[in-house]
Amino acid sequence: MRLMYFAVPGRAEASRLALALSGMEWEDVEIDGNTFQKMRQDGLLPWDMLPVLETDQGMLAESSAILRFAGEKAGLLPEDAFMRAKVNEFLDGMGPIARAMDTTFGIEDAEERIRLRKSLFEPNGAATKAMKTYEEKLAQSPHGWAAGTEEMSIADLKLFTELFAFFSGNYDGIEPSMLEGYEILLAYHHQMATEPRIRHHYRDITSDDIRWTFLPNAFDS
Numbered sequence: 001m002r003l004m005y006f007a008v009p010g011r012a013e014a015s016r017l018a019l020a021l022s023g024m025e026w027e028d029v030e031i032d033g034n035t036f037q038k039m040r041q042d043g044l045l046p047w048d049m050l051p052v053l054e055t056d057q058g059m060l061a062e063s064s065a066i067l068r069f070a071g072e073k074a075g076l077l078p079e080d081a082f083m084r085a086k087v088n089e090f091l092d093g094m095g096p097i098a099r100a101m102d103t104t105f106g107i108e109d110a111e112e113r114i115r116l117r118k119s120l121f122e123p124n125g126a127a128t129k130a131m132k133t134y135e136e137k138l139a140q141s142p143h144g145w146a147a148g149t150e151e152m153s154i155a156d157l158k159l160f161t162e163l164f165a166f167f168s169g170n171y172d173g174i175e176p177s178m179l180e181g182y183e184i185l186l187a188y189h190h191q192m193a194t195e196p197r198i199r200h201h202y203r204d205i206t207s208d209d210i211r212w213t214f215l216p217n218a219f220d221s
């Protein structure tokens with residue numbers, strides 16, 4: 001199988017993690033802008049977007065669908081139907097923050113882009129609202145996992161990779177200091193980053209890598 005996405009964590013990192021933890025054979029294919037346009041023109045993208053997972057049964061699109069597929073193979077979905085639905089609820093519930101960020105990508109004027117991104121983290125901003133909601137859900141979770149599961153699930157892979165990647169420096173206007181005061185999220189970061197499979201996956205990542213936000217002590221200072 002081949003997972004195809006741009007050379008950033010973004011909407012593919014959770015699936016990359018799930019694929020890695022599944023033990024299946026797969027290839028991580030980084031796509032540049034020209035290749036993306038060509039794939040689009042050639043009709044290779046079911047919904048005209050990335051990520052996609054090329055499988056021997058055909059092309060699978062939509063990051064959450066790919067994550068569910070890879071997560072199932074990795075044993076990262078609960079057996080109980082209700083709890084599996086709660087995991088799906090969490091994946092879908094994370095939509096607003098991603099959509100809010102999406103509105104900033106096409107803005108060419110850097111000042112305006114930065115202003116808009118910072119506004120997402122103001123008291124009534126979409127990012128603030130989402131982060132408070134995540135904290136509430138984590139506080140209610142019996143084992144500290146995102147969707148209230150007994151074990152780590154794909155909801156955790158998505159929350160951990162998509163949320164903390166915002167603070168990597170890759171998105172101008174968003175800084176690690178914006179996490180200050182979010183003690184529950186920071187404790188959750190520690191829980192995820194030190195989870196043995198996650199820690200092992202990122203064992204070769206250094207602090208100058210775009211994935212530094214997934215390292216155990218990333219936000220200590």
Ligand SMILES: N[C@@H](CCC(=O)N[C@@H](CS)C(=O)NCC(=O)O)C(=O)O
Pocket residue numbers: 010011048049050051061062063064
């Ligand atoms: N709902 C889709 C959204 C995918 C999406 O927005 N992909 C972006 C990259 S993160 C993309 O392909 N953008 C290129 C474009 O729209 O031209 C998913 O979750 O996979």
